Ligand code: FE
Ligand code: FE
């Protein structure tokens with residue numbers, strides 16, 4: 547039986563680093579994971595601890611987690627489309643790629659950026675120039691451009707824009723794509739006909755460049771350009787549709803990562819708990835659980 551490659555966003559804490567991330571993933575019965583190497587909203591980063599890395603890698607091996615399925619996400623404040631701060635962005639991403647190497651991780655997801663008024667074309671030019679600098683090093687780590695919802699002035703909300711960026715990258719083997727289901731739905735792709743969307747992706751970008759899929763339901767209707775994730779089966783995309791994507795034959799070797807919202811215990815923002823153990827269970831059972839939210843509350847109470 548072939549194995550579904552499924553995981554979720556996990557934390558990467560200064561004191562436990564990779565060991566903590568692997569343990570968290572295992573606690574959800576996942577066989578992969580994605581994390582920020584520090585806070586997503588800033589670029590303060592601790593040095594990678596070699597002992598924790600070794601221990602984490604061993605733990606992955608013992609539990610059948612292929613390190614090539616694990617993924618780092620670049621902090622979302624890096625904006626290569628806006629030339630004003632791209633020197634900083636380039637420097638930071640180069641260091642981030644080094645951290646990936648130290649951890650043994652081969653893929654880093656990046657939001658292409660927002661043009662903040664200078665226009666899509668200029669924005670794309672900036673991204674290409676900056677990324678070519680980032681990729682000057684001799685590393686093998688791949689940068690995966692994420693498909694975006696098109697919120698504000700975000701670049702990358704259609705396959706053509708992603709393709710334009712890729713076309714300008716000199717080191718083709720260093721660039722790939724991460725498809726986010728909530729984002730493409732919010733961007734206007736009708737994923738009730740996912741085969742057609744995938745066909746389009748293949749024609750424009752090439753399916754072989756698809757290295758990661760973010761599995762999220764959406765709080766908003768198609769083409770809303772909102773980018774608000776919802777728990778699996780609780781949003782406008784729906785469980786059956788997401789299941790078709792998760793188990794799609796053409797995507798079977800691509801890691802699937804959940805980035806769904808934490809569930810609030812009391813309706814407030816202070817006590818929220820991860821839905822992943824429960825979502826992965828639903829996905830493995832191929833059966834929607836309409837009581838999931840209550841069960842999560844009960845479990846973490
Ligand atoms: Fe992202
Ligand atoms: Fe995403």
Ligand code: ZN
Nearest residue numbers: 728729773775
């Ligand atoms: Zn998102």
